[in-house]
Amino acid sequence: MVPHDTISQDDVQALADSVTGPVIVPDDADYADEGRAYNLAVQHAPDVILGATDADDVAAGIRWAGRLGCPVSVQATGHGASSAIDGGLLISTSRMQEIVVDPVERTARVGAGVRWRDVLAATVPHGLIGLNGSSTAVGVVGYTVGGGLPILGRAFGFASDRVRSFEVVTPDGEVRHVDPDSEPDLFAALRGGKGSFGIVTSLTFSLLPLSELYGGGIMYPGADAAEVLAAFSRWLPTLPDAAAPSIALLRLPDLEFVPEPLRGQFVVHLRFAYVGGPLDGAELLAPMREVSTPLMEMVGPMSYLDVDQVHMDPVDALPFEDGGLLLHSFDETAQRALLELVGPQADTPLLMVEVRPLGGNLALPPVGVDSVSGRDAAFSFITIGLMVPPVGERVPRAIRDVMRAMEPFSTGGTMVNFHGRPGDEADRARAWSPEAYARLTAAKATYDPTNMLRFGHGVGV
Numbered sequence: 001m002v003p004h005d006t007i008s009q010d011d012v013q014a015l016a017d018s019v020t021g022p023v024i025v026p027d028d029a030d031y032a033d034e035g036r037a038y039n040l041a042v043q044h045a046p047d048v049i050l051g052a053t054d055a056d057d058v059a060a061g062i063r064w065a066g067r068l069g070c071p072v073s074v075q076a077t078g079h080g081a082s083s084a085i086d087g088g089l090l091i092s093t094s095r096m097q098e099i100v101v102d103p104v105e106r107t108a109r110v111g112a113g114v115r116w117r118d119v120l121a122a123t124v125p126h127g128l129i130g131l132n133g134s135s136t137a138v139g140v141v142g143y144t145v146g147g148g149l150p151i152l153g154r155a156f157g158f159a160s161d162r163v164r165s166f167e168v169v170t171p172d173g174e175v176r177h178v179d180p181d182s183e184p185d186l187f188a189a190l191r192g193g194k195g196s197f198g199i200v201t202s203l204t205f206s207l208l209p210l211s212e213l214y215g216g217g218i219m220y221p222g223a224d225a226a227e228v229l230a231a232f233s234r235w236l237p238t239l240p241d242a243a244a245p246s247i248a249l250l251r252l253p254d255l256e257f258v259p260e261p262l263r264g265q266f267v268v269h270l271r272f273a274y275v276g277g278p279l280d281g282a283e284l285l286a287p288m289r290e291v292s293t294p295l296m297e298m299v300g301p302m303s304y305l306d307v308d309q310v311h312m313d314p315v316d317a318l319p320f321e322d323g324g325l326l327l328h329s330f331d332e333t334a335q336r337a338l339l340e341l342v343g344p345q346a347d348t349p350l351l352m353v354e355v356r357p358l359g360g361n362l363a364l365p366p367v368g369v370d371s372v373s374g375r376d377a378a379f380s381f382i383t384i385g386l387m388v389p390p391v392g393e394r395v396p397r398a399i400r401d402v403m404r405a406m407e408p409f410s411t412g413g414t415m416v417n418f419h420g421r422p423g424d425e426a427d428r429a430r431a432w433s434p435e436a437y438a439r440l441t442a443a444k445a446t447y448d449p450t451n452m453l454r455f456g457h458g459v460g461v
């Protein structure tokens with residue numbers, strides 16, 4: 001089948017002849033699987049998918065698209081599918097699974113399709129970790145070019161702070177080694193500016209010496225939400241940077257991914273991850289153990305390989321819509337405003353609202369120039385709703401209402417990884433400071449003047 005009126009069967013064949021990986025068009029049996037995002041509410045519909053196996057494949061794909069004047073998008077795991085890809089060439093990086101760990105230099109080089117869980121499986125046996133976020137099913141590259149807010153961010157800063165170099169194919173088809181000396185502007189853009197400047201084919205970053213932590217989660221009855229949130233606020237200032245807490249209000253559906261005793265319940269989920277010993281960890285957590293009678297408690301010493309137990313994010317693909325904000329405060333007034341919409345008495349379709357304290361090393365200025373936002377904020381706030389009947393149709397409105405209620409406590413900014421569906425240019429620009437946005441716009445004009453990379457949450461798209 002001819003996929004698009006500007007792309008002929010001969011064009012598709014020419015691409016297939018120039019690459020090692022598969023070239024897939026809408027009539028092929030594996031088209032749906034190859035293009036599927038983790039967020040099932042987003043249906044990508046590219047004209048052609050290239051299952052790239054290495055940087056040469058990516059470069060050949062980009063040169064091919066450049067000749068045809070067709071747009072290019074990229075997907076590793078689909079965890080960041082906030083808007084649909086419509087037409088053009090989708091470069092799927094899921095086959096690019098190389099992981100090279102140097103335990104002496106304490107670095108890892110990973111291919112564009114690698115997920116955090118595979119990095120940790122390779123590094124933790126050496127007593128080393130990278131700075132993953134709440135779910136290790138997320139792709140390392142997509143997360144890191146968005147800045148990467150790690151579970152242990154207060155202790156160690158953003159994931160993009162640890163990047164040593166990128167290998168990137170820019171829209172001119174050139175494979176570039178990008179580090180702070182060789183390509184300073186592109187290096188700054190790729191550390192937090194997301195995917196508008198080129199397709200990263202591999203990423204080299206520093207590892208940290210750690211293999212265990214003290215952590216997990218406590219589930220309280222949702223009826224105690226006001227008391228738990230108030231106690232959380234009193235407790236936060238007592239914690240060192242080595243302790244990373246967060247709190248979520250969860251209306252758990254009666255679905256399989258939810259642990260049996262919690263299905264269908266409204267709960268408050270305290271997450272705790274501490275870089276230190278179990279005695280200190282237990283002492284730090286003690287005040288929160290007295291707040292209410294937990295429904296479930298799973299906190300203790302753990303191998304870093306079990307770090308997903310801290311947030312317990314769903315692993316399987318789900319249809320959802322989300323939204324995020326950066327907050328300067330989450331005081332009593334903010335908590336009251338939030339509980340009015342999602343507290344025990346509220347009738348809300350939202351699955352989750354989450355508040356993650358920032359600060360600590362996340363507030364330090366970067367080494368060199370970068371494009372990360374959130375260093376000046378106190379909390380990351382996100383909300384998620386499942387787009388399933390009967391609640392799905394009420395979700396977008398409920399997200400807007402919660403965002404509006406939190407606005408007085410917001411810095412006005414967002415993190416690109418937690419922004420939700422990108423809107424118009426003014427809305428997308430909220431993911432960066434005005435200075436960073438101006439630098440990103442200039443980098444876009446230099447590296448992608450024809451706006452080849454125009455999908456997702458980007459600059460100048």
Ligand SMILES: Cc1cc2nc3c(=O)[nH]c(=O)nc-3n(C[C@H](O)[C@H](O)[C@H](O)COP(=O)(O)OP(=O)(O)OC[C@H]3O[C@@H](n4cnc5c(N)ncnc54)[C@H](O)[C@@H]3O)c2cc1C
Binds near residue numbers: 075144148194195457
């Ligand atoms: C369950 C869950 C938990 C999460 N937890 C966190 C968290 O704790 N901290 C955090 O910071 N974020 C978190 N995120 C957000 C996540 O980091 C982003 O959605 C990220 O974009 C996912 O990257 P991916 O490659 O897995 O997704 P994909 O959907 O495959 O890619 C998303 C986008 O990343 C960019 N991208 C991907 N690959 C490349 C490439 N090779 N070159 C250039 N750009 C590329 C593109 O813009 C692409 O559109 C979470 C998301 C989910 C769904």
